[in-house]
Amino acid sequence: MSGVGVGDDGAAAKVVEAVRDLVPRIRERAAEAEAAGRVPDETVRQLADAGLFRLLQPTRFGGLAASPVHFYSAIKTIAAACGSTGWISSVIGVHNWQLALFPDRAQQEVWGADPDTRVSSSYAPTGTVEAVGGGFRMSGRWSFSSGCEHAEWAFLGGMTVAADGTVDARTYLVPRTDYRIEHNWDTQGLRATGSHDIVIDEPVFVPEHRTLAYARTVALDCPGQEVNPEPVYRLPFGGLFPTTITVPPLGVAEGAWQTYVDVTRERFRVSYGQKVVDDPFAHVRIARAASEVDAAWLQIRRNVAELYAHAVRGEELPAELRLRVRRDQVLGTGRAVAATDLLMENAGGNAMRHAHVLQRYWRDVHTGRGHVANDPERALTLFGRGALGLDARDTMI
Structure with missing residues (x-):
């Protein structure tokens, strides 16, 4: 039914x-987070207290089941301050949405005693x-589980093949x-995400109700929708x-842009005897980078809002819209990288020092x-x- 369980925009x-x-x-x-290789527990606790992880959580577990536009707005803001914090906040936060698609029994096992329980993931x-x-019985190794040290459960990807070859x-x-x-996450960037490996040494049993088939998520026919009627769970x-x-990369690019602007106000280019603030070529880079980030965010915001509006009205999601969402999403990341590169190319040698924030972005x-x-x-x-x-x-x- 149109309008059933629409999230509280004011609270979000x-x-x-x-x-x-x-x-x-x-x-x-x-x-500090980058040096430690993990986002501080205090930061995760403060974000939880602020309600970040409840934005996409079902209302029956104290969540807001809000439009994802609010969630992504918060994530972009976080990532502009710290890319790693923005990254794990984003993936852990969206897992609350995915868990809401699982059978009710699985949701109760995770959130029944503590609605603040978090889930990490490794889908490959x-x-x-x-x-x-x-x-099912499972064992083995799954890599790149961002924020796993801040979670008590994990979503792990897997597949079985039937005798007839059906996957x-x-x-x-x-x-x-x-x-x-x-603990084996050691990379050039996003170092504080703690995206370590999840290892199951001896086979463990995973009951049917703790699984969700990809075919059902694609068809928008998930068991959790029976108990969570809010529109966000029909996306x-x-x-x-x-x-x-x-x-998160868009937020990082936004943070890089602001850092570049702040530094440029005071920077002096010795080779040309010129303040960079007066360099017209720097002005052009600032404009181009800002436009790339703005364009990407406006497209993503529009697309997510359109998806949600269809769900609120109880309408089928057009295939054209679903394809456009992926098109603009992946190009949005490209724009974030291009904008950051554009600024970094003109930031001078000092920007490559480890103490300089721009190189971390x-x-x-x-x-x-x-x-x-x-x-x-x-x-x-696909588009x-x-x-x-x-x-x-x-x-x-």
Whole structure:
């Protein structure tokens, strides 16, 4: 029914404001977080207290089930202060939305005793999964589980193949008591995300109700929708999750832009005997970089708002819109990288020093670009095929 369970925009806007109030402290802790290789527990606690992780959580567990536009606005603000904090906030925050699609029993097991319980993820099906009576047995290794040290459960990707060759790809929900974290995240950028490996040494049993088939998420036919009627849970995984991976780089690019502007006001280029603030070429770079970030954010905001509006009205989501969401999402990441590169090229040698904030933004945005959801060719090919009337089905649409 149209309008059922629409999230409280006023309450969600207050959460965004509360998150904005935390930005100075998040920015102050960014270097500390990178050196430690993890976002401080205090930062995660403060974000939780501000209500960030409740934005996409069902109302029956104390959440706001809000329009994702509010969530992404908060994430961009966080990432502009610290890319790693923005990244883990984004992925952990969207997991509350995904958990709401699981059978009610799984939701109760995670949130029943503590609605603030968090979930990390590693979706690539790199482990071993075997179908058994009442569920599945899993073991193996899953990499790049961002923010896993701040979570008590994990979403792990896996697939089984039936005798007739049919592939059943699912997300499996596993408690931390069934896996260990292998601390091996050592990268150039996003160093504080703590995106370590999840390892299940001996096979563990995962009951059927703690799994969700990708086929059901693509079809927008998930068991959790029966108990969570809010419109946000009728949105496609292929629209929300990739956007979750693009908004942090956009925030990083915004932070890089502001840093460049601030530094340029005081910078002197010895070779030309000129204050950079008077350099017209620097002015052009500032304008171009700002436009790239603004354009990407405006497209993403528009697309997510349109998806949500369709869900509120109880309408079927047009295939053209779902394809456009992925097109603009992946190009949005490209624009974030291009904007940051444009500024870095003109920032001078000092910007490459480890003590300079700009180089951290530059490393973070390039590391974020490496996520599979930001691979442009696959998403753009799908859009092109759809525009030509060809088959454009995909699990990430």
